[in-house]
Amino acid sequence: MSATKEKKRFRLIPQVMILFAIGILVTGVITYFTQRSLSDAAIRQQTEARASEIGKEVAASIREYPACDSLLSYWYAHAGEMQIEYDAEYGEDTETAAKCRALTERHPGIQLKYVTEQQFNAMAPEDQRLYAEIAYSWVITRLNQIKRANHIDFLFCVAADESYGKQFFLLSAADKGAVRGTSYEEVYTLGHVVTVGPDQQEAMRRAEENSSHLASAGVYVDYYTHLGEAEGHPVFIGLTYNLSEIRASAASQAHRETLYAMLFQIFLSLICLLLVFWFVLRPLKKVQANIRLYKQTKDSAMITERLKQIRTRNEIGDLSNDVTELTSEMDDYIGRIESITAEKQRVSTELSMATRIQAAMMPHVFPPFPERPEFDIYASMDPAKEVGGDFYDFFLIDDDHLGIVTADVSGKGVPAALFMMASKIILQSCAMLGGSPAEILTKTNEAICSNNQEEMFVTVWMGILEISSGRLTAANAGHEYPVIRHPDGGFELYKDKHGLVIGAMSGMKYSEYELQLTPGAKLFLYTDGLPEATDADGNMFGTERMLSTLNKEPDAAPARILQNVRSAVDDFVKDAEQFDDLTMLCLEYVGAAAGNGTSEELEIEATTGNLEKVLDFVNARLDTVNCPAGSKMKLDLAVEEVYVNIANYAYSPETGTATVRVEVKNDPPTVTITFIDRGVPFDPLAKNDPDVTLAADEREIGGLGIFMTKKLMDDVVYEYKDGRNILTLKKLL
Numbered sequence: 001m002s003a004t005k006e007k008k009r010f011r012l013i014p015q016v017m018i019l020f021a022i023g024i025l026v027t028g029v030i031t032y033f034t035q036r037s038l039s040d041a042a043i044r045q046q047t048e049a050r051a052s053e054i055g056k057e058v059a060a061s062i063r064e065y066p067a068c069d070s071l072l073s074y075w076y077a078h079a080g081e082m083q084i085e086y087d088a089e090y091g092e093d094t095e096t097a098a099k100c101r102a103l104t105e106r107h108p109g110i111q112l113k114y115v116t117e118q119q120f121n122a123m124a125p126e127d128q129r130l131y132a133e134i135a136y137s138w139v140i141t142r143l144n145q146i147k148r149a150n151h152i153d154f155l156f157c158v159a160a161d162e163s164y165g166k167q168f169f170l171l172s173a174a175d176k177g178a179v180r181g182t183s184y185e186e187v188y189t190l191g192h193v194v195t196v197g198p199d200q201q202e203a204m205r206r207a208e209e210n211s212s213h214l215a216s217a218g219v220y221v222d223y224y225t226h227l228g229e230a231e232g233h234p235v236f237i238g239l240t241y242n243l244s245e246i247r248a249s250a251a252s253q254a255h256r257e258t259l260y261a262m263l264f265q266i267f268l269s270l271i272c273l274l275l276v277f278w279f280v281l282r283p284l285k286k287v288q289a290n291i292r293l294y295k296q297t298k299d300s301a302m303i304t305e306r307l308k309q310i311r312t313r314n315e316i317g318d319l320s321n322d323v324t325e326l327t328s329e330m331d332d333y334i335g336r337i338e339s340i341t342a343e344k345q346r347v348s349t350e351l352s353m354a355t356r357i358q359a360a361m362m363p364h365v366f367p368p369f370p371e372r373p374e375f376d377i378y379a380s381m382d383p384a385k386e387v388g389g390d391f392y393d394f395f396l397i398d399d400d401h402l403g404i405v406t407a408d409v410s411g412k413g414v415p416a417a418l419f420m421m422a423s424k425i426i427l428q429s430c431a432m433l434g435g436s437p438a439e440i441l442t443k444t445n446e447a448i449c450s451n452n453q454e455e456m457f458v459t460v461w462m463g464i465l466e467i468s469s470g471r472l473t474a475a476n477a478g479h480e481y482p483v484i485r486h487p488d489g490g491f492e493l494y495k496d497k498h499g500l501v502i503g504a505m506s507g508m509k510y511s512e513y514e515l516q517l518t519p520g521a522k523l524f525l526y527t528d529g530l531p532e533a534t535d536a537d538g539n540m541f542g543t544e545r546m547l548s549t550l551n552k553e554p555d556a557a558p559a560r561i562l563q564n565v566r567s568a569v570d571d572f573v574k575d576a577e578q579f580d581d582l583t584m585l586c587l588e589y590v591g592a593a594a595g596n597g598t599s600e601e602l603e604i605e606a607t608t609g610n611l612e613k614v615l616d617f618v619n620a621r622l623d624t625v626n627c628p629a630g631s632k633m634k635l636d637l638a639v640e641e642v643y644v645n646i647a648n649y650a651y652s653p654e655t656g657t658a659t660v661r662v663e664v665k666n667d668p669p670t671v672t673i674t675f676i677d678r679g680v681p682f683d684p685l686a687k688n689d690p691d692v693t694l695a696a697d698e699r700e701i702g703g704l705g706i707f708m709t710k711k712l713m714d715d716v717v718y719e720y721k722d723g724r725n726i727l728t729l730k731k732l733l
Contacts (some may be wrong), residue, residue: 020269024266024269027262031257031262036251044221051212058146066116067115067116067120071136072229072230073229075136075190096133106127136171136190139171143155154239155237155239156240157169158235159230159235160235164201169191169193170235172192200215207236223241284319286309287310287316290307290323293306294327294330300328361424362379363394366719367717375590376587376590378559379394380566381583382566389408390529391423392584394585397432404464406525406583407459407460409423409458410501411456422448423444423448426447430443445506448502449506459527461476461479462477463482470518471514471517472515472516481495482523483550484522487521491547496513497513518591519590522586522588526583530582530584533569535573535574535576545572549564566584600617600661602660605658606656606677615636615640621662622671631731635671641708645705650677656679657678660675670731672730673729675729678723
């Protein structure tokens with residue numbers, strides 16, 4: 001089983017099925033609610049049309065009596081005085097029939113159903129009451145017939161007050177005990193007053209404005225139509241319907257239709273899925289399989305032959321053709337990539353070789369002149385690309401004159417490197433022919449200008465140090481200002497006069513100047529890559545920050561000074577890309593008096609048993625300069641660490657010799673101890689310093705000894721030369 005858990009894959013058909021299922025579910029929900037909404041609208045529309053017809057029939061039944069308006073007002077005003085026979089049938093034995101006979105006897109020839117407003121108003125009060133009771137019973141009977149014929153839950157006629165908040169019942173056709181809404185659970189007789197809610201108030205108000213209105217209130221629906229007025233109050237005919245059964249039937253129908261629709265969609269979806277699988281997924285799977293086969297075999301001819309089997313004349317066929325063309329193009333592309341990669345590897349190899357050649361052309365072994373104690377010099381060049389246009393050089397013109405050069409070629413990369421190598425050779429050749437720095441720069445400029453078709457140029461600072469006197473003669477061809485430190489002082493810019501850059505114009509003459517270096521003085525040279533080092537925000541390192549860094553340890557050896565500056569630049573730019581070549585050189589003038597110091601060597605068999613002899617030899621030399629006890633202890637610890645490492649590992653399992661050289665200088669008091677062996681090559685400074693903040697069991701084994709040695713000494717330098725390991729320790733006393 002694979003150690004890494006394979007990422008779960010999802011198949012297309014299940015995904016499509018899920019999408020279809022979601023679509024069917026959403027469509028079903030939409031269909032159901034749409035059907036319910038349409039059903040409710042249809043029920044409401046049918047109910048309103050039916051109620052309108054019934055309302056007209058009820059109104060006609062009431063208004064068939066010519067004295068209708070007077071009767072409505074009388075019923076309203078004398079509701080408590082009337083004796084009414086509800087739902088009376090026409091027969092001889094009813095109270096209503098007896099009342100009709102009595103009224104006919106009092107008013108011979110009168111037709112009771114056609115009593116006019118004038119006839120009614122002309123009657124005596126007793127007769128008015130009698131006629132009102134007769135007409136009321138007839139109307140109630142007719143309303144009950146209408147109610148039963150149309151299956152209405154409640155049919156009534158009411159007079160509303162000014163706010164429509166109360167209903168005064170005039171007529172009420174309903175079966176006794178019938179439920180009307182949730183509040184009216186009995187048949188309301190003439191004169192009964194009921195308080196109604198906001199919905200019915202609004203319905204009556206809108207009915208008076210528009211003749212009729214249908215109001216919804218749950219499963220009960222009220223319909224109101226305006227009939228007239230009674231004693232100044234509006235009179236309405238009201239109908240109440242219970243729509244629960246109708247709505248239940250509509251809901252059932254909506255459920256049924258929704259179910260049928262979803263089943264139909266499922267059936268269609270299955271057919272669609274089958275077609276998608278057969279005409280889409282199967283050919284796609286073939287294309288996918290051939291793509292994977294191509295990834296394994298890189299055989300485009302075989303893939304082309306296999307993909308010809310897909311004959312669909314649609315987008316999948318186009319995809320198959322595109323994959324066929326892509327595999328052929330991929331073969332060509334891979335071939336080109338392989339060719340380009342081989343070419344890049346060749347160029348990379350050549351650039352790497354050019355880097356080594358360029359580095360080898362500049363002095364790179366330090367100390368370069370161990371036999372010359374009058375001065376100490378150290379330099380470094382870090383190109384921005386594989387090769388750079390900066391260079392430094394120093395060379396002995398004769399026994400008493402040291403030539404020093406720093407230069408910066410215009411441009412970067414290979415062109416600058418080629419121009420740099422040519423410039424360096426010309427400059428050194430002119431210097432070896434003799435002359436002052438100004439004369440050397442003049443000759444170099446003429447030589448470069450004579451064949452400078454690319455019109456490149458180089459800035460140069462050149463100085464010649466007279467070793468015996470410390471007199472430095474220098475000339476500047478457009479280069480950065482040098483930095484000088486006199487003994488017991490700080491590093492400062494020396495703003496010398498600049499001449500035109502080398503290679504810009506022939507016929508140029510350069511001026512020179514002199515500086516007097518005293519023992520302990522230092523000269524620091526650099527190219528513009530140092531002050532112009534830029535961080536991610538575009539800020540430059542600058543000369544002020546450079547001088548501040550130099551003055552943190554002004555007494556340090558040249559190698560340590562360059563290390564401090566480089567560390568400060570790295571901390572400043574952080575992860576920003578190096579923009580320009582960065583070259584530095586530091587010279588410390590010790591002076592001719594340094595030759596008065598002593599240098600002695602001890603060659604001994606490199607065994608741990610000879611450690612005491614080595615320490616005695618070193619301490620004897622230290623006693624000659626009255627070495628302080630603290631410095632002597634540090635030197636003894638460092639000597640013991642280095643010598644024991646040579647004895648244990650340089651020739652293991654055999655043994656060999658080790659040379660210990662002690663050089664003592666008087667001004668300034670300095671001790672330099674050099675260890676030389678011919679054992680296996682080993683650079684103890686190449687390993688990173690251990691993290692001493694960690695616990696002992698968390699750190700890597702080894703490295704503490706050389707780390708301690710570097711901390712105890714002012715300078716530690718290693719080189720491998722002529723088959724020898726050379727480790728030099730320097731300590732200021």
